[in-house]
Amino acid sequence: MSKVTTRVGTRKLNQNQAVAAVASASVAAAVSSASASVSSVAAAAGVAGAAAAGAGSAAGLPSSVSPALSFQVTARCSTTKARVSRLVLPHSTVDTPVFMPVGTQGTMKGLTSEQVESLGCQLILGNTYHLGTRPGPALLQQLGGLHKFMNWNRSLLTDSGGFQMVSLLALAEITEEGVRFQSPHDGSMLMLTPEKSMELQNVIGADIMMQLDDVVSSLISGPRVVEAMHRSIRWLDRCIEAHSAPHKQSLFAIIQGGLDNNLRTQCVAEMVKRDLPGYAIGGLSGGEQKDPFWRVVDHCTNLLPENKPRYLMGVGYAVDLVVCSALGVDMFDCVFPTRTARFGTALVFEGSLPLKHRKYANDFAPIEADCTCSTCQNYTRAYLHSIVTREEVSCHLVSIHNIAFQMRLMRGIRQAIELDQFPAFVHRFFAAQFPDRNFPQWAIDALRAVNIDLAPGSAPSSTSEAMPEPMQQN
Amino acid sequence: MLAGFGSFSLLASIPRAILVHSARCTLPARPSSVFSDYLYYHYCCCSSSSLSSSSHYQAMSSFSTAAANNPATAAPVAGPRFQVLHSDQSASGSASGSSTGARTGRLEFNAPDDAHPPRAMLTPSSLFCARLGTPLSLTMDMCRAEPLLAGFHDSLSLLAQNGEQVMRQYGKGIHKFMHADEYIFYMSTRDVLAATVDGMGGDKQVAVDVATGRIKVEPEGFVKYLDVAMPDMVASLSDNIVGGTAGTKRIEKSIQRTDKFLDDTLDRISKLPEGSPAKNVAILAVVQGSQDKASRIRAASTAASKLVFGFLLEGFNTGEDQLQRLELIEAAVSQLPHDKLRVIHGLSAPEHILQAVSRGIDLFDSAYPVMATTEGRALVFDFAGLTAPGWDGYAGRSMLDLWDSRNDADTNPFLPGCTCYACTRHTRAYVHHLLNTHEMLGSVLLMSHNVHHFLSFFAAIRKTIEQGTFVQHRDAFLQRYTAQPFVRPVVTSAPQ
Numbered sequence A: 001m002s003k004v005t006t007r008v009g010t011r012k013l014n015q016n017q018a019v020a021a022v023a024s025a026s027v028a029a030a031v032s033s034a035s036a037s038v039s040s041v042a043a044a045a046g047v048a049g050a051a052a053a054g055a056g057s058a059a060g061l062p063s064s065v066s067p068a069l070s071f072q073v074t075a076r077c078s079t080t081k082a083r084v085s086r087l088v089l090p091h092s093t094v095d096t097p098v099f100m101p102v103g104t105q106g107t108m109k110g111l112t113s114e115q116v117e118s119l120g121c122q123l124i125l126g127n128t129y130h131l132g133t134r135p136g137p138a139l140l141q142q143l144g145g146l147h148k149f150m151n152w153n154r155s156l157l158t159d160s161g162g163f164q165m166v167s168l169l170a171l172a173e174i175t176e177e178g179v180r181f182q183s184p185h186d187g188s189m190l191m192l193t194p195e196k197s198m199e200l201q202n203v204i205g206a207d208i209m210m211q212l213d214d215v216v217s218s219l220i221s222g223p224r225v226v227e228a229m230h231r232s233i234r235w236l237d238r239c240i241e242a243h244s245a246p247h248k249q250s251l252f253a254i255i256q257g258g259l260d261n262n263l264r265t266q267c268v269a270e271m272v273k274r275d276l277p278g279y280a281i282g283g284l285s286g287g288e289q290k291d292p293f294w295r296v297v298d299h300c301t302n303l304l305p306e307n308k309p310r311y312l313m314g315v316g317y318a319v320d321l322v323v324c325s326a327l328g329v330d331m332f333d334c335v336f337p338t339r340t341a342r343f344g345t346a347l348v349f350e351g352s353l354p355l356k357h358r359k360y361a362n363d364f365a366p367i368e369a370d371c372t373c374s375t376c377q378n379y380t381r382a383y384l385h386s387i388v389t390r391e392e393v394s395c396h397l398v399s400i401h402n403i404a405f406q407m408r409l410m411r412g413i414r415q416a417i418e419l420d421q422f423p424a425f426v427h428r429f430f431a432a433q434f435p436d437r438n439f440p441q442w443a444i445d446a447l448r449a450v451n452i453d454l455a456p457g458s459a460p461s462s463t464s465e466a467m468p469e470p471m472q473q474n
Numbered sequence B: 001m002l003a004g005f006g007s008f009s010l011l012a013s014i015p016r017a018i019l020v021h022s023a024r025c026t027l028p029a030r031p032s033s034v035f036s037d038y039l040y041y042h043y044c045c046c047s048s049s050s051l052s053s054s055s056h057y058q059a060m061s062s063f064s065t066a067a068a069n070n071p072a073t074a075a076p077v078a079g080p081r082f083q084v085l086h087s088d089q090s091a092s093g094s095a096s097g098s099s100t101g102a103r104t105g106r107l108e109f110n111a112p113d114d115a116h117p118p119r120a121m122l123t124p125s126s127l128f129c130a131r132l133g134t135p136l137s138l139t140m141d142m143c144r145a146e147p148l149l150a151g152f153h154d155s156l157s158l159l160a161q162n163g164e165q166v167m168r169q170y171g172k173g174i175h176k177f178m179h180a181d182e183y184i185f186y187m188s189t190r191d192v193l194a195a196t197v198d199g200m201g202g203d204k205q206v207a208v209d210v211a212t213g214r215i216k217v218e219p220e221g222f223v224k225y226l227d228v229a230m231p232d233m234v235a236s237l238s239d240n241i242v243g244g245t246a247g248t249k250r251i252e253k254s255i256q257r258t259d260k261f262l263d264d265t266l267d268r269i270s271k272l273p274e275g276s277p278a279k280n281v282a283i284l285a286v287v288q289g290s291q292d293k294a295s296r297i298r299a300a301s302t303a304a305s306k307l308v309f310g311f312l313l314e315g316f317n318t319g320e321d322q323l324q325r326l327e328l329i330e331a332a333v334s335q336l337p338h339d340k341l342r343v344i345h346g347l348s349a350p351e352h353i354l355q356a357v358s359r360g361i362d363l364f365d366s367a368y369p370v371m372a373t374t375e376g377r378a379l380v381f382d383f384a385g386l387t388a389p390g391w392d393g394y395a396g397r398s399m400l401d402l403w404d405s406r407n408d409a410d411t412n413p414f415l416p417g418c419t420c421y422a423c424t425r426h427t428r429a430y431v432h433h434l435l436n437t438h439e440m441l442g443s444v445l446l447m448s449h450n451v452h453h454f455l456s457f458f459a460a461i462r463k464t465i466e467q468g469t470f471v472q473h474r475d476a477f478l479q480r481y482t483a484q485p486f487v488r489p490v491v492t493s494a495p496q
Helices: A015-032 A038-056 A113-118 A128-133 A137-142 A146-150 A162-168 A194-204 A223-242 A261-273 A290-303 A318-326 A336-342 A374-378 A381-387 A392-418 A422-433 A441-449 B003-011 B053-069 B140-144 B157-170 B173-177 B219-229 B248-270 B293-304 B322-333 B350-358 B367-374 B428-436 B440-467 B470-482
Strands: A063-066 A069-076 A083-088 A093-096 A098-101 A123-126 A155-158 A172-174 A179-182 A189-192 A208-210 A250-255 A278-281 A310-312 A331-334 A345-348 A351-354 B081-087 B103-108 B120-123 B128-131 B151-154 B184-187 B206-210 B213-217 B233-235 B282-287 B310-313 B341-344 B377-379 B399-401
Touching (some): A093 A098, A098 A123, A123 A128, A128 A194, A137 A194, A146 A155, A155 A194, A189 A194, A194 A208, A194 A223, A223 A261, A261 A278, A261 A290, A278 A290, A290 A310, A290 A441, A318 A331, A318 A422, A318 A441, A336 A345, A336 A392, A345 A392, A381 A392, A381 B157, A392 A422, A392 B440, B157 B173, B157 B206, B173 B219, B219 B248, B248 B282, B248 B293, B282 B293, B293 B310, B293 B322, B310 B322, B350 B440, B350 B470, B367 B377, B367 B440, B377 B440, B428 B440, B440 B470
Parallel strands (some): A123 A155, A208 A250, A250 A278, A278 A310, A310 A331, B128 B151, B310 B341
Antiparallel strands (some): A172 A179, A179 A189, A345 A351, B206 B213
């Protein structure tokens, strides 16, 4: 069987030619390969189909086709940089902007795959560091990859393992070769290299893989940040070289450069040359101030190609999701919704409910009146109050709602963009989150940069615009 | 068949009393049963052991009046009821030489509303453990994925934690509160999953441990709670001895207090206004006696004379000798009417269930599958070739240890052929990984399997009772899984 390596980065065709070439190459690869799995044939067919649709459709709207991914912008906000897109992956189609819940070790805080599916999740995250440790690559290889292992049939995205390593391990040293760390199990010194990360992620088999990047805390500045940015580019090249299944799994680059926009500019320029299926904005969500945070996001989305998905890693608070969608981000992930469920905190449009508080002891409303998740349909705040932090099932019930909330929020964002009423949605959202209209300054500044005037203390400027429909459930 | 009725035999031919229930609409018409149903009276006088005729006839006249005034509501009422369906005939052939007291039965309670059937289950069986009105580890949709599950058994934790205030304000009852409309809900003083300290109650109340401390519950608050929570069945408040052998004084005190709680409770219920929901709750008298046979007989005999729905044998699995335990159970049951429900707490290992079923016990708790799940184990034992048919991979072992690293690449389900949620979707390898990584989904999947397996064990028991093969399968099971000749008592219930 000939291995068709579609090294998109080395071709110099115009976009349409590239689209057609890649589509036919993928199909040819799938057809010629006698042992092609059903999923990659389907993926190729789906990708090719989407490409055929994309090449001539949606006049002028950006799109791209990669061997295992196709991306088509279907609507753009006329005020901000927000856009709605369709992301076709081997295991499922994803509507963006999308929030990806995190299923760290192949499971999401006690929820079954069916429960997660029924919440409308099309794409979830797995952590390579954890999975690389347990069950480990040999077992995962033997058991046919993570989808099969956890019986999750939609799409998966894995991180590189680097971030966890640096944040979880006491002894981790970064060298040019890779991340040297001490195994928490037997104390031996191990090395996570770009090659090793690719190997692990290839075995896991997620639809989207992340490069191993040299991630530095956003609170650090100076030469270390510069070094990390350049090294991330070199590691990206090593990852591209080592990635053994680009026809089945899409490798995303991660833009680094700290809070320095010049560094970010350099990084984007270099990484875009490699023409990856998608790009992530890394090195944020590490406790930095919100003002530099949004400026970096805004700067990166200005520079990144419009026809590829943009993934902002580690961002998941509702306010951040709305603002960064306005700034042109397509994909988000965060442990927050499921983690906070463990402590009995339920997420609502207005903020959050600390259900453990005794004021909920005789509150017989559901968490959110118009939420259609099974928790809100069947249980009261009072019931949840009596069991949160006491009974394990409370964790599942609140997680179900919190994930449903995140899905619903993203759906609201997408629908508002499609109706070109996103600014009104943003106004309504902020009014709900901050009833005293004491909006955070960073959000005001960020939205102003994309032409939304979130003036504190006054009604929304565009009162003549019809408010968008209440968030629809699909 | 009417033998067990005792003083109530004269009422056997009278149709069931109408239950006028303010919280419910008219009940659907139901053909009168040809079985010898136990008639459960809510208008009862309980200060003495004999039925007061005046209160009884008062009840009957209200029945006939209601019937005359409104033919539509004259339909026989659905209320708590228990009927024995089949008594074990597999007497001979057992080396122990005696026929068993095993029987199958049907337990039925009110329907949640007109659109739903009554909450019902067959016995012998078990109700799944709940705490704070919440099943352990399983959300309700996971419970509903298990068709054999019929209901839940909770302690008084929710009562103690929230008080009856919250339930009163809620106004819709415990079933709706926990999203378990169609399920049976039963409450007992003893928390079968906890090792409670005995003697912490008193003459006037029992003590219930909750997160915020030790809460006192006395008959007045208890009855108020029944009225607003509307569980299907409760064990009367009981002063349980859980700390092993007790002296004569302690045993006597336990019996007296438990008896007094019952009388007080029944009295309060009888004095409630007509139509009070508490009148519709099935009450179990609790038989104490610790490890003293004479006390057991006396306590059971007293309980038998009370106007209750059934009986709970308490104080077992508190350190008693296992052979002695069986004698105590037999002695107590010998005093109880045949046609009323017998419940036991503390015995839920399969071999103990078989022995207790042999002695006429109908309902058990689910501590065993819960404990197995906590230990990371899946139940895989076979009974009568029905619960693990064709699976001989475990000869003699009743549980699979998912912590065992030999499972790490095993793509089989826990039990090949099992139709539970977990076995039809997941592998041993995955659950082994979930346990290793301390992920909650591990216990969710194990629990769904263990509940299924445990309940299918009871279904198999019922089948063998009906077919007359119970004793032979019981003996074969004890032989296989306890490695002891069946005539000797079981020494240990620990798996593997």
